[in-house]
Amino acid sequence: xxxxxxxxxxxxxxxxxxxxxxxxxxxxxxxxxxxxxxxxxxxxxxxxxxxxxxxxxxxxxxxxxxxxxxxxxxxxxxxxxxxxxxxxxxxxxxxxxxxxxxxxxxxxxxxxxxxxxxxxx
Amino acid sequence: xxxxxxxxxxxxxxxxxxxxxxxxxxxxxxxxxxxxxxxxxxxxxxxxxxxxxxxxxxxxxxxxxxxxxxxxxxxxxxxxxxxxxxxxxxxxxxxxxxxxxxxxxxxxxxxxxxxxxxxxxxxxxxxxxxxxxxxxxxxxxxxxxxxxxxxxxxxxxxxxxxxxxxxxxxxxxxxxxxxxxxxxxxxxxxxxxxxxxxxxxxxxxxxxxxxxxxxxxxxxxxxxxxxxxxxxxxxxxxxxxxxxxxxxxxxxxxxxxxxxxxxxxxxxxxxxxxxxxxxxxxxxxxxxxxxxxxxxxxxxxxxxxxxxxxxxxxxxxxxxxxxxxxxxx
Numbered sequence: 001x002x003x004x005x006x007x008x009x010x011x012x013x014x015x016x017x018x019x020x021x022x023x024x025x026x027x028x029x030x031x032x033x034x035x036x037x038x039x040x041x042x043x044x045x046x047x048x049x050x051x052x053x054x055x056x057x058x059x060x061x062x063x064x065x066x067x068x069x070x071x072x073x074x075x076x077x078x079x080x081x082x083x084x085x086x087x088x089x090x091x092x093x094x095x096x097x098x099x100x101x102x103x104x105x106x107x108x109x110x111x112x113x114x115x116x117x118x119x120x121x
Numbered sequence: 122x123x124x125x126x127x128x129x130x131x132x133x134x135x136x137x138x139x140x141x142x143x144x145x146x147x148x149x150x151x152x153x154x155x156x157x158x159x160x161x162x163x164x165x166x167x168x169x170x171x172x173x174x175x176x177x178x179x180x181x182x183x184x185x186x187x188x189x190x191x192x193x194x195x196x197x198x199x200x201x202x203x204x205x206x207x208x209x210x211x212x213x214x215x216x217x218x219x220x221x222x223x224x225x226x227x228x229x230x231x232x233x234x235x236x237x238x239x240x241x242x243x244x245x246x247x248x249x250x251x252x253x254x255x256x257x258x259x260x261x262x263x264x265x266x267x268x269x270x271x272x273x274x275x276x277x278x279x280x281x282x283x284x285x286x287x288x289x290x291x292x293x294x295x296x297x298x299x300x301x302x303x304x305x306x307x308x309x310x311x312x313x314x315x316x317x318x319x320x321x322x323x324x325x326x327x328x329x330x331x332x333x334x335x336x337x338x339x340x341x342x343x344x345x346x347x348x349x350x351x352x353x354x355x356x357x358x359x360x361x362x363x364x365x366x367x368x369x370x371x372x373x374x375x376x377x378x379x380x381x382x383x384x385x386x387x388x389x390x391x392x393x394x395x396x397x398x399x400x401x402x403x404x405x406x407x408x409x410x411x412x413x414x415x416x417x418x419x420x421x422x423x424x425x426x427x428x429x430x431x432x433x434x435x436x437x438x439x440x441x442x443x444x445x446x447x448x449x450x
Binding site for chain 1: 297299301302303415425429436
């Protein structure tokens with residue numbers, strides 16, 4: 001199963017960077033990506049636990065069941081996939097919006113979609 | 122065939138057949154860009170400026186990309202319709218020593234989306250660009266289908282099924298993508314009349330000249346038969362607005378200019394609603410592509426930091442999808 005690259009995987013990829021090839025254009029590009037990865041890891045360490053706790057609290061109310069983040073998130077996916085929950089249900093959308101705002105704050109805080117979402121219709 | 126694929130040598134050997142006055146190729150250099158395809162710029166000694174597009178022998182053919190010879194035929198088919206595309210000068214045969222490849226005349230301009238949406242050099246052409254994109258798409262979509270090489274036909278429901286199958290294979294747990302598949306499935310418009318669709322018409326695949334605007338539509342490897350609104354929606358996906366999110370068409374123009382240009386050039390009426398459906402499907406496709414590229418890291422096929430980090434761009438597709446679900450309902 002893949003859901004998204006974990007912090008451990010990012011650290012592993014960073015450790016695997018071949019310093020010997022420094023100097024060419026490809027290496028310069030990869031160095032910028034590596035800087036982004038390190039910044040992502042820092043944001044995840046600072047923001048991730050709070051975001052996950054908030055998601056768990058929302059999911060318990062939304063789904064009416066108890067559990068940890070992975071189990072609750074999987075349950076939400078299952079209910080959306082088989083139609084037990086509607087994608088346009090306001091409570092569902094509110095959770096999805098809150099979750100993705102927290103995730104983009106970790107993954108790519110300068111992404112313009114965040115500004116677009118904050119703008120009134 | 123040359124054993125080692127020495128590209129500059131093979132181009133020089135080919136030079137006299139590309140131009141009667143040419144004896145050799147000069148300045149052959151690999152341009153950055155495509156991950157699966159190589160692009161080389163070179164000159165002939167009679168002054169001609171050319172581009173080589175080739176599939177390296179190591180590249181795996183994806184199941185949706187067209188053979189390069191087919192791409193060359195499409196360029197020749199749309200050019201007389203008024204679509205700005207490079208002129209193909211030679212489609213390579215095995216004896217040319219370049220593998221699967223073709224050669225075309227080099228165009229002058231910029232393809233980097235970030236520069237096109239921001240640089241002062243393009244300020245003069247930006248206001249007319251969205252309308253021009255609509256006109257050019259109408260010309261492409263009007264290409265007679267008789268005589269075209271065999272192309273797959275795909276409608277909205279097919280595209281959704283194809284990407285959902287890829288998503289299911291990866292087995293991710295991403296509720297926004299789950300919601301988006303069901304939301305779009307209930308809204309998938311029927312394909313009324315299949316037309317030639319470029320398939321990757323976005324800021325990044327358009328050659329823009331600071332004075333003459335859109336001079337080349339590049340990268341035809343995803344061309345197929347389908348809904349004209351697919352191309353109109355794809356160029357509006359927020360991921361290729363390069364931060365200029367208030368300008369939905371490629372980060373440089375407005376929806377209405379694109380649609381007006383398309384209609385004025387005979388493209389037939391496409392509603393904004395239909396365009397937005399395809400824009401949303403475009404964001405979903407991009408999100409699944411990000412996960413696919415990350416999957417090649419997760420499986421061990423490519424352990425580069427680039428492949429890992431692109432997985433973290435799936436959330437940009439998600440935030441764009443949430444906005445569209447909220448606003449469109």
